[in-house]
Amino acid sequence: MTEATGRAFKAARRISDIGNAITYSLVLAILLSFCVPQPAGHWLVFLITFLVMVFGPGAILVYGMKTGRIDFDVTEQKVRTPYYLLIECCYASGMLVFAPFALPSWVIFNVSLVSVMLNGLCLLINFKWKISAHAAGAAGPATGIALVFGWWTLLITAPTVVAVIWSRWYLKKHTPGQLVGGTLLAIAVYGLVFSLLYPIALY
Numbered sequence: 001m002t003e004a005t006g007r008a009f010k011a012a013r014r015i016s017d018i019g020n021a022i023t024y025s026l027v028l029a030i031l032l033s034f035c036v037p038q039p040a041g042h043w044l045v046f047l048i049t050f051l052v053m054v055f056g057p058g059a060i061l062v063y064g065m066k067t068g069r070i071d072f073d074v075t076e077q078k079v080r081t082p083y084y085l086l087i088e089c090c091y092a093s094g095m096l097v098f099a100p101f102a103l104p105s106w107v108i109f110n111v112s113l114v115s116v117m118l119n120g121l122c123l124l125i126n127f128k129w130k131i132s133a134h135a136a137g138a139a140g141p142a143t144g145i146a147l148v149f150g151w152w153t154l155l156i157t158a159p160t161v162v163a164v165i166w167s168r169w170y171l172k173k174h175t176p177g178q179l180v181g182g183t184l185l186a187i188a189v190y191g192l193v194f195s196l197l198y199p200i201a202l203y
Contacts (some may be wrong), residue, residue, distance in 0.1 A: 015163050137186070
């Protein structure tokens, strides 16, 4: 391995490690909790969103790694299913917490709903095909941020999404088709939900 190749590999590894769905969920949680009106209080909404969207999924994956059932990338397709299911429960709990009859926050409810839909679709697809959760986890929140705060935000988020996609390809964790599939699926799901439901959050 040449020095250049070594540097590229290290860069790809770091980008892949940092640019996962949990990191993007954290960014989305911060922006929507503090930059959008929250009748229940910004910090309370952020704390609960952090627990169900960031800490919960992260704890599930860390437990899987600690017990030796998965590696950091959850490389094996067949072992992804139970983790998709457990993380689906975290996202579904967010829908219940932020529903109108509980602690109403339409914008966080939207995030929880879109996460349930996207994670659920990835779960179903995973039975036949190893779609890229990294690509979906980066492209989806970037789309949501653009729909809420304006398309100018893509000047910041799009390069990070491209970097994540490149890193997963470079590390040979996914084929180009799996990366494109995850990206397009996330854009479609986030675009549909946020375009239809987010305006309700403004009233």
